[in-house]
Amino acid sequence: MRKILVIGSGKSTSYLLKYLLDKSETEDLHISVGDINIDHATQLIKNHQRAKAFILDIFDTNTRSEAIKHADIVISMLPARLHIEVAKDCLLYGKNMVTASYVSPEMEALNQQTIEKGLVFMNEIGVDPGIDHMSAMQVIDKIRAKGGTMILFESFTGGLVAPESDNNLWNYKFTWNPRNVVVAGQGGAAKFLQEGTYKYIPYHRLFRRTEFLDVDGFGRFEAYANRDSLKYQSVYGLDKIKTLYRGTMRRVGFSRAWNMFVMLGMTDDSYTIDDSEHMSYRDFVNAFLPYSPSDSVELKFRHALKIDQDDIVWDKLLELDIFSAKKMVDLKKATPAQILQKILMDSWTLGKDDKDMIVMYHKFGYEIDGKTHQIDSTMVTLGEDQTYTAIAKTVGLPVAIATLAILNGKITTPGVQIPITKEVYEPILKELSDFGISFKEKNVPYLGYNPLNI
Numbered sequence: 001m002r003k004i005l006v007i008g009s010g011k012s013t014s015y016l017l018k019y020l021l022d023k024s025e026t027e028d029l030h031i032s033v034g035d036i037n038i039d040h041a042t043q044l045i046k047n048h049q050r051a052k053a054f055i056l057d058i059f060d061t062n063t064r065s066e067a068i069k070h071a072d073i074v075i076s077m078l079p080a081r082l083h084i085e086v087a088k089d090c091l092l093y094g095k096n097m098v099t100a101s102y103v104s105p106e107m108e109a110l111n112q113q114t115i116e117k118g119l120v121f122m123n124e125i126g127v128d129p130g131i132d133h134m135s136a137m138q139v140i141d142k143i144r145a146k147g148g149t150m151i152l153f154e155s156f157t158g159g160l161v162a163p164e165s166d167n168n169l170w171n172y173k174f175t176w177n178p179r180n181v182v183v184a185g186q187g188g189a190a191k192f193l194q195e196g197t198y199k200y201i202p203y204h205r206l207f208r209r210t211e212f213l214d215v216d217g218f219g220r221f222e223a224y225a226n227r228d229s230l231k232y233q234s235v236y237g238l239d240k241i242k243t244l245y246r247g248t249m250r251r252v253g254f255s256r257a258w259n260m261f262v263m264l265g266m267t268d269d270s271y272t273i274d275d276s277e278h279m280s281y282r283d284f285v286n287a288f289l290p291y292s293p294s295d296s297v298e299l300k301f302r303h304a305l306k307i308d309q310d311d312i313v314w315d316k317l318l319e320l321d322i323f324s325a326k327k328m329v330d331l332k333k334a335t336p337a338q339i340l341q342k343i344l345m346d347s348w349t350l351g352k353d354d355k356d357m358i359v360m361y362h363k364f365g366y367e368i369d370g371k372t373h374q375i376d377s378t379m380v381t382l383g384e385d386q387t388y389t390a391i392a393k394t395v396g397l398p399v400a401i402a403t404l405a406i407l408n409g410k411i412t413t414p415g416v417q418i419p420i421t422k423e424v425y426e427p428i429l430k431e432l433s434d435f436g437i438s439f440k441e442k443n444v445p446y447l448g449y450n451p452l453n454i
Contacts, residue, residue: 001028001029002029004075004403004407005032005067005075006032009033009038009041009053010077011040012100012391013040015392015393015397016395017051019397019400021050021051031048031051032071033053034055034056035053035056036056038054041053058085068093069093072095073407074095075097077100087110090119090121094119096407097120098399098402099399100127101126102123102124103416117414122411125428127358130419131432132157133418134420135362135425135439139364140236143375148367149367150238150366152242152364152366152374153243153362154247155247155361155362155363156221157361158358158360159356159357160172160250160356161175162354163218165354168348169316170319171252172251173348174344174345175356175390176391178344178348185206185207186203186267188203188227189202189227190228191230193245194245195242201225206225207224207255207262208255209224210222211223213361221359222249222253222254223250224247224248225245226246229245243448261340263305264304266285266288266337266340268337269335269336273339277332277333280326281324281327281343282297282323282324284343285322286300290304320343321343330342354386356390357381358379358380359378360379364377365446375444376441376442378439381394393437405427411424
């Protein structure tokens, strides 16, 4: 019996464990799930005879190393910062490893040792990063194979609420980590390439420089730039490309409304607010507005941001109840971003019957025989319920499929890597299509890079 160790059993593990358990008989697998809290794992494995859940504190060196030593392959579903300790044990005991997280500098530093030991450390094999890499490289390689030269690549992903559960004015709910939404785009200007020129968007302008995208059957979306669109330029072999842009998708209107919080400073995470635990939501908003002995908080807010009373943006604010004098922040020494997150979670937390949605959109511009062409490729995945979500599906399934491929010797190239080679992406994308995760490609006229507001 071949032993798979899964470390971490958070929300993204539902499809991962289901896939492995469904394959456990035919592939002769036993799945051990270790976490400091095993309640979720216990619910998911349902007393399956080929699985067990056990308590594992990742900081308990002895328990962790013993579990890894007795496994045939290790999946780390921990927060990204904790993968490195698992990776070091995998090196020590000669175990292959799979994660969905970005390759950290500490992980990259293990590359040579991993190669020398003939081990596969597969990273960034979730949805974004993951499916975005594989689906992009599949088309880019096809274009190159027929003699084409890439001149434009744009890639967008959004974790959103499914249409049937889209019932607020923001057309948005938290489907993953709320903190990442609140602090998105901070830490420097967004950087990308446009027609051979480096372009930058500072944080205070990020949410007013958006591009519209239409997805068949799902309507119109908007996208704002990721902080570093050039991160994968060399990795994808796009060093001579003219336009390279990566962004995050939201429904149209979200970014203009979100920009209000940015302009007032409510998304700042660099300092704490005194006496925040005794603040009402109204007090918090007022803390960012000028003093006036006569004007209300609402009036000061509208004047500060030049919002007309009949503007839909104003209705979005009222829907969040941010002017409530009764609702309390109740967070001690909190940053503005932490307080804003708490306020938003009142309105944007998924209900028990809500479903989520993952949307991905790629644009490929290329030249061949002196003529320009463009391929647009889209993928939409809908969640089933609060356990088998779209995020869990698009993160967990690629991880599980890659794990089994490595275990079966179908992925053999050693080293710390991401899924950008045919050896990796072709079989995984093919199997993902069996689960309804597939891309629709269409040829469209090449118009170059011309988003509406950039």
